[in-house]
Amino acid sequence: MNIDQLRQQFPDEKSCRQFIENARWPNGRICAHCGHDVSYLIKGNSKRPDRYECNKCNRQFTVTTKTPLHCTKLKLWKWLEAMYLIVSSSKGISSVVLSRWIGVTQPTAWKMGHAIRKMMDPSQSDAGLLTGVVELDEMYVGGSPSPQDGQKKKRGKGTSKQ
Numbered sequence: 001m002n003i004d005q006l007r008q009q010f011p012d013e014k015s016c017r018q019f020i021e022n023a024r025w026p027n028g029r030i031c032a033h034c035g036h037d038v039s040y041l042i043k044g045n046s047k048r049p050d051r052y053e054c055n056k057c058n059r060q061f062t063v064t065t066k067t068p069l070h071c072t073k074l075k076l077w078k079w080l081e082a083m084y085l086i087v088s089s090s091k092g093i094s095s096v097v098l099s100r101w102i103g104v105t106q107p108t109a110w111k112m113g114h115a116i117r118k119m120m121d122p123s124q125s126d127a128g129l130l131t132g133v134v135e136l137d138e139m140y141v142g143g144s145p146s147p148q149d150g151q152k153k154k155r156g157k158g159t160s161k162q
Contacts (some may be wrong), residue, residue, distance in 0.1 A: 006084055021063045024051055032065035033057055050095035068115030078102055082112050087120075 010016045030037050031054035038055040053060050064070045081102050099109035
């Protein structure tokens with residue numbers, strides 16, 4: 001997927017919000033405050049779209065409540081675009097480059113990058129750590145070998161590193 005295909009998939013703010021709702025609440029809406037699963041949509045002239053009220057605690061919430069996206073003044077499209085760029089970059093992305101690509105200031109891009117990385121932290125989500133069979137590519141951990149007394153040390157599979 002490229003940026004053009006991403007833009008076609010999310011042409012407006014409503015489709016972005018619907019995507020985030022489906023990702024956050026795959027089994028139905030849950031109150032961000034008390035965890036109750038019965039709530040209703042608040043209709044009327046409101047500045048906040050898709051606002052819900054919990055049937056148990058009577059508190060209002062949206063899909064962004066208690067997330068790094070809460071109270072953001074940026075469009076959700078900017079957040080999804082930043083998420084796409086951060087996840088699809090193989091070596092990471094700097095806040096300067098991110099700000100240039102999505103059209104925000106560098107401090108805003110820096111805060112967005114940290115918020116997105118926080119959302120990707122497995123300890124912050126309900127999903128928890130990986131379970132079952134997990135496959136990884138092999139990797140050798142350690143610094144580059146330093147030659148001592150003119151002898152070269154083995155690299156790669158010839159080492160005794162774990």
